Amino acid sequence: MTECIQAQFHFSFHRNRPIVGQFDGGRITSDAGLLPLREFDQRHELTRRWAATLSDARLPERQQHSLHALFTQRLYQIVAGYEDANDAALLRHDPIFQLLAEAAPGQLLGSQPTLSRWENAFTGRDWVRLNRSLLESFAALCAARIQQAGEIVLDVDSTADPTYGQQEFSFYNGCYERSVYHPLLIFERATGYLLAAHLRRGEVGSSRGVVAVLRRVVRFLRRRFPEVPIRVVGDTGFAIPRLYLFCEQQQLEYTFGFATSRSLKPRGERLLQKTERRWLRRHTPQRLYSSFRHRGKRWRQYSRRICLKAECTSKDRCVHYVITNRQGPPEQVFAFYHGRGECENRIEELKNGFAADRLSCHRFLANAFRLLLHAAAYNLVVLFRHRLPECLQRTQIETLRRQLFQLGALVTLSARRVFVHLASGWPFQSLFQQALRALSSA
Numbered sequence: 001m002t003e004c005i006q007a008q009f010h011f012s013f014h015r016n017r018p019i020v021g022q023f024d025g026g027r028i029t030s031d032a033g034l035l036p037l038r039e040f041d042q043r044h045e046l047t048r049r050w051a052a053t054l055s056d057a058r059l060p061e062r063q064q065h066s067l068h069a070l071f072t073q074r075l076y077q078i079v080a081g082y083e084d085a086n087d088a089a090l091l092r093h094d095p096i097f098q099l100l101a102e103a104a105p106g107q108l109l110g111s112q113p114t115l116s117r118w119e120n121a122f123t124g125r126d127w128v129r130l131n132r133s134l135l136e137s138f139a140a141l142c143a144a145r146i147q148q149a150g151e152i153v154l155d156v157d158s159t160a161d162p163t164y165g166q167q168e169f170s171f172y173n174g175c176y177e178r179s180v181y182h183p184l185l186i187f188e189r190a191t192g193y194l195l196a197a198h199l200r201r202g203e204v205g206s207s208r209g210v211v212a213v214l215r216r217v218v219r220f221l222r223r224r225f226p227e228v229p230i231r232v233v234g235d236t237g238f239a240i241p242r243l244y245l246f247c248e249q250q251q252l253e254y255t256f257g258f259a260t261s262r263s264l265k266p267r268g269e270r271l272l273q274k275t276e277r278r279w280l281r282r283h284t285p286q287r288l289y290s291s292f293r294h295r296g297k298r299w300r301q302y303s304r305r306i307c308l309k310a311e312c313t314s315k316d317r318c319v320h321y322v323i324t325n326r327q328g329p330p331e332q333v334f335a336f337y338h339g340r341g342e343c344e345n346r347i348e349e350l351k352n353g354f355a356a357d358r359l360s361c362h363r364f365l366a367n368a369f370r371l372l373l374h375a376a377a378y379n380l381v382v383l384f385r386h387r388l389p390e391c392l393q394r395t396q397i398e399t400l401r402r403q404l405f406q407l408g409a410l411v412t413l414s415a416r417r418v419f420v421h422l423a424s425g426w427p428f429q430s431l432f433q434q435a436l437r438a439l440s441s442a
Contacts, residue, residue: 057121153232156185184213236259309330354378
């Protein structure tokens with residue numbers, strides 16, 4: 001490692017003199033743009049509250065890094081795009097990450113073995129308390145947006161996190177045709193906040209455990225927002241009678257994608273034929289909607305509403321079904337249901353932008369903690385984006401890194417202050433200043 005760092009690099013493209021490069025610049029960083037995010041975090045004590053929920057079994061005389069410092073270091077590495085614990089081998093020397101973790105001058109941050117031991121010390125009680133703390137932060141910082149929206153929409157979905165080697169509870173899933181973990185995710189639509197991230201075994205179906213997780217989330221939201229209606233949306237993987245019954249008992253409005261069946265197919269075919277006849281007359285894309293009451297074999301004591309949408313274009317002819325207790329025309333039901341497409345974008349950002357699928361620990365509980373760490377990093381950025389100028393409020397994490405977080409700087413220390421000398425030629429200086437002004441007025 002030392003030989004690699006001290007090696008010189010020679011470049012010959014300059015006309016007048018040779019160029020020599022070497023990793024010996026000292027206290028220089030490429031991530032000084034994380035300072036506004038840390039200021040926002042400190043103002044609302046987010047990472048401090050989240051870290052305070054974790055237990056610490058270490059002996060006090062052997063502790064070199066506090067839980068808050070380890071949690072902050074790991075969280076901001078994920079935000080900056082350094083999702084592997086191995087990245088700490090060099091980032092522990094980075095002056096900005098030392099400032100973010102409130103380390104003493106000259107104190108190195110946690111190494112990769114330290115972070116790995118910490119992740120593997122995570123317990124089931126820690127999982128419960130950290131989940132609860134994430135919900136508390138949502139209630140504290142998103143209340144205004146919820147009151148403005150007038151509703152809470154819970155987008156329920158699942159995803160696949162690929163696994164490798166002999167990881168606990170990693171199993172082959174036929175839907176994804178590989179060995180995976182199968183996390184359950186619940187987003188709030190208006191804010192984009194991730195309310196629950198529940199790691200599950202690889203072979204389970206999409207709906208496994210959803211009622212238990214929803215019950216915990218709904219109970220919390222009802223206490224904090226008693227007057228706000230709660231609506232639940234999910235794809236066909238969550239269309240199960242137990243979930244319908246739970247929503248009806250809790251007076252939740254639900255809309256789920258619904259797979260066709262032998263009894264439903266004739267209705268769909270008739271609507272599709274009508275749509276095709278219109279398309280033949282007009283030669284423009286056609287959509288027709290309908291709805292009816294239906295009694296399924298597994299819930300004959302209830303009749304529930306099924307909405308249909310038939311589409312016909314030059315390229316495709318199809319029928320879509322949803323099951324719902326929502327009132328109003330089927331066109332409005334489908335418009336509301338299709339809003340869950342935004343949930344897919346958030347899952348993509350969580351997995352690709354925040355690398356939430358990098359669950360490489362052997363122990364299942366350690367991987368559950370890693371998933372929550374990535375969820376906390378995602379939620380921190382979501383809450384931060386709400387306070388940014390309007391041009392940045394819908395930007396993905398990759399854009400935020402390029403235009404805000406990845407800012408080169410030289411860090412120097414004096415007896416009384418820390419000076420961060422930001423790069424003079426950085427092209428996004430005005431955007432950085434707008435973000436600071438927005439945060440100061442929020």
